Amino acid sequence: RLYSDSGCVSPSTNTVKVKTFCLFFCHFIRPPRKTDELFSFVLHSLGSLQTNPLLYCDGATIKRNEETGDIYIARVIHGGLADRSGLLHPGDLLVEVNGNPVGGLEPEQVIQILINSRGTILFKVIPNPAQSSSSQKPVYMRAMVDYSPLQDSSIPCPDAGMWFSRGDLLEVVDQSDGHWWQAKKLPCSAASCAGLIPSASMLKSKQREQWWCQPLQGHVCIRPCKHSSSSSSSSSLRASAMTLIGCGPVLFEFGSMLCTESFNGSVLSVSCTSCSPLSGALATPYEEVALYQRPPQENHRLIILVGATGVGVNELRKRLIKLNPSTFQSPVPHTSRPIRAGEQPGREYHFITKELFEYMYGESKGQLYGTSTDAIDEVLKRGRMCIVDVEPHSIQTLRTKKLKPYVIFIKAPSVERLRQTRRDARIITNYTVNRAFSEEDFVELEETSRVIEARYRQFFDSVVVNDDLQDACMQLSSIIHQAQHEPQWIPVSWSRTDE
Ligand SMILES: Nc1ncnc2c1ncn2[C@@H]1O[C@H](COP(=O)(O)OP(=O)(O)OP(=O)(O)O)[C@@H](O)[C@H]1O
Numbered sequence: 042r043l044y045s046d047s048g049c050v051s052p053s054t055n056t057v058k059v060k061t062f063c064l065f066f067c068h069f070i071r072p073p074r075k076t077d078e079l080f081s082f083v084l085h086s087l088g089s090l091q092t093n094p095l096l097y098c099d100g101a102t103i104k105r106n107e108e109t110g111d112i113y114i115a116r117v118i119h120g121g122l123a124d125r126s127g128l129l130h131p132g133d134l135l136v137e138v139n140g141n142p143v144g145g146l147e148p149e150q151v152i153q154i155l156i157n158s159r160g161t162i163l164f165k166v167i168p169n170p171a172q173s174s175s176s177q178k179p180v181y182m183r184a185m186v187d188y189s190p191l192q193d194s195s196i197p198c199p200d201a202g203m204w205f206s207r208g209d210l211l212e213v214v215d216q217s218d219g220h221w222w223q224a225k226k227l228p229c230s231a232a233s234c235a236g237l238i239p240s241a242s243m244l245k246s247k248q249r250e251q252w253w254c255q256p257l258q259g260h261v262c263i264r265p266c267k268h269s270s271s272s273s274s275s276s277s278l279r280a281s282a283m284t285l286i287g288c289g290p291v292l293f294e295f296g297s298m299l300c301t302e303s304f305n306g307s308v309l310s311v312s313c314t315s316c317s318p319l320s321g322a323l324a325t326p327y328e329e330v331a332l333y334q335r336p337p338q339e340n341h342r343l344i345i346l347v348g349a350t351g352v353g354v355n356e357l358r359k360r361l362i363k364l365n366p367s368t369f370q371s372p373v374p375h376t377s378r379p380i381r382a383g384e385q386p387g388r389e390y391h392f393i394t395k396e397l398f399e400y401m402y403g404e405s406k407g408q409l410y411g412t413s414t415d416a417i418d419e420v421l422k423r424g425r426m427c428i429v430d431v432e433p434h435s436i437q438t439l440r441t442k443k444l445k446p447y448v449i450f451i452k453a454p455s456v457e458r459l460r461q462t463r464r465d466a467r468i469i470t471n472y473t474v475n476r477a478f479s480e481e482d483f484v485e486l487e488e489t490s491r492v493i494e495a496r497y498r499q500f501f502d503s504v505v506v507n508d509d510l511q512d513a514c515m516q517l518s519s520i521i522h523q524a525q526h527e528p529q530w531i532p533v534s535w536s537r538t539d540e
Contacts, residue, residue: 101129102198103148110145111135114166118201119214119223119235131217132169139163180213181227181530182327185499186248188238193247196237197221203236207499210330210530216240244326328499330530333445340421341525343444344428345436347497348451349489351468351482353507354430357451360514361428361521369521370425372416391416417444426525433497440500442535447524449517450501453490454508459483462508502529 100123104115114133123129135143138154139162155162190202205211205226214235215223220243223235239247335342348354362369373387377395386392390410398411412429420427421444431439439446453459460483468475468482478486494504503520507513523529 100124102201103135103151104197105148112143112146112148112151113169115197116215116218116221116223116237120225120232121234129164129166130169132171134167134169135164136167137163137165177215177217180216181330181332182211182213182224183330183499183530183532184209184211184326185328186244186326188244190237193239195247196239198237201237203238205238208501211238211327213238219243239326241325241327248326329533331533331536332528333531333536334528335445335525341424341426343417343421343439343446344426344521344524345439345446345448346428346430346451347433347436347448347493347501348507349453349486349493351478351486352451352453352490353510353513354451355469356510357505357507357514357517358428358430360510361518364514364518368426369428370420370423371428371430372412372420374410374412374416376410378410414439414444426521428521433493433500436497436500440532445531445535447502447521447529448500449520450494450498450504451513452494452504452506453487454506456483456487458508459486462510 100121101117102115103112105112112135114129114131114135116131117124117129135151137143138151139158141154143151143154184205184207187206189204190196190199191204193199193202196202203224203226210227211224212227212229213222213224218240220240221237222240224238225233225235346354346358358371362371374390375393375398376390377393377398378390380386380390380392384390417427417429429439436446436448454462459478460480463478463483467477494501502524505513505516505520
């Protein structure tokens with residue numbers, strides 16, 4: 042099958058058989074000056090499908106130099122047949138196909154020659170004398186945005202393009218073109234072909250145009266905002282309201298403190314543009330990553346649990362600690378609320394006055410709950426694994442080289458499973474039992490979970506579905522063990538020693 046950037050130009054059933062490449066070295070010709078890729082196509086199924094299963098891979102793209110009319114190889118797709126043959130290289134001038142001179146032809150006409158060819162096809166090529174040894178070291182990147190080549194009118198060849206979603210790990214194998222890189226999505230087999238993706242600078246300029254965005258939805262803030270309105274009845278607002286009412290305290294950022302505020306059931310969530318995770322993503326469409334194995338003498342990585350309120354993050358955290366109190370620990374939070382009977386300062390909370398809290402961290406209404414980064418350090422210095430339960434927007438604050446957090450998303454199961462498993466469970470607000478889950482709560486919980494995952498999945502290292510509590514707890518324990526003792530992908534900036 043052959044494609045051009047204007048779409049599929051041949052019936053998908055057409056295959057091109059190639060048995061021989063004729064490399065014709067005539068004389069030294071300067072390769073055409075690189076121009077914008079005006080036309081290109083991918084040689085699919087370059088060879089006999091019966092004899093070589095690798096031939097399903099893409100091959101190369103060609104383009105025409107508008108000044109000279111020359112057709113030349115624009116790029117060779119990594120891992121494809123042309124790449125494996127070693128016979129075609131970017132910049133090679135295509136002189137003839139099956140004896141037909143192609144100079145001056147439109148790429149579509151070249152394609153037509155190939156379509157009409159049967160049996161052996163001979164390519165006569167003048168190799169690019171300035172051939173770069175295409176032995177680039179792969180670079181690993183985490184996608185921080187979504188990309189679909191089919192929605193991108195600027196890609197030179199959509200069919201050679203590769204879609205990816207936020208959080209996908211990409212092995213970038215070719216960055217020789219400043220606009221279009223070649224990459225593979227990991228995990229993948231060694232024999233798989235690369236696809237075209239926009240370079241970081243290209244993606245940034247596209248982000249500015251906003252064309253790649255998901256259909257623009259009103260941004261729903263999943264955290265409380267001071268300038269709030271509780272009157273909206275949109276389902277998304279109700280969904281985020283669910284994360285606030287009927288649940289424990291909600292974290293918000295306060296300098297180096299991660300603070301929580303009790304809401305006493307009131308809805309404090311509103312649409313808010315200032316806290317969109319996409320605003321951060323705009324700066325870095327890709328985050329370069331490297332494999333990291335924690336040296337035994339270093340602190341454990343901070344374990345962050347995140348999920349829709351009510352999904353069971355607290356329950357899982359408490360169970361983990363109970364299971365292995367000498368390994369797992371949570372930092373002791375600060376609160377401005379009065380001490381209750383049976384509580385001990387520094388055990389459940391560090392109790393401080395509201396005035397001190399406000400003096401140190403700003404003015405705020407209601408009782409304040411906060412976890413300081415010092416409290417996290419305290420746990421880590423003791424050699425324990427520190428587990429914190431935070432609101433999704435706080436993840437970015439904690440993503441530091443020092444803490445090297447490993448983020449686990451606790452996902453809600455289906456509404457049916459929520460109904461079955463939470464039959465006797467109660468919603469707990471500020472550590473007091475509030476009420477039993479209602480049918481509406483389950484629907485909202487699942488929806489909120491979906492919203493959080495859609496917006497923040499680029500930060501998640503693992504996902505655990507909290508269906509059966511026992512299973513989820515065991516799964517979580519094994520994931521945490523891997524996070525601490527096995528190599529994991531982390532941002533390269535966290536692994537560099539020079540910072
Ligand atoms: N898998 C499960 N099966 C049954 N009940 C569960 C499960 N997970 C959690 N629960 C129950 O659901 C209720 C809410 O859980 P939990 O308090 O842990 O939610 P949360 O996500 O931590 O909310 P918050 O962020 O407000 O603290 C609790 O009563 C808890 O025991």
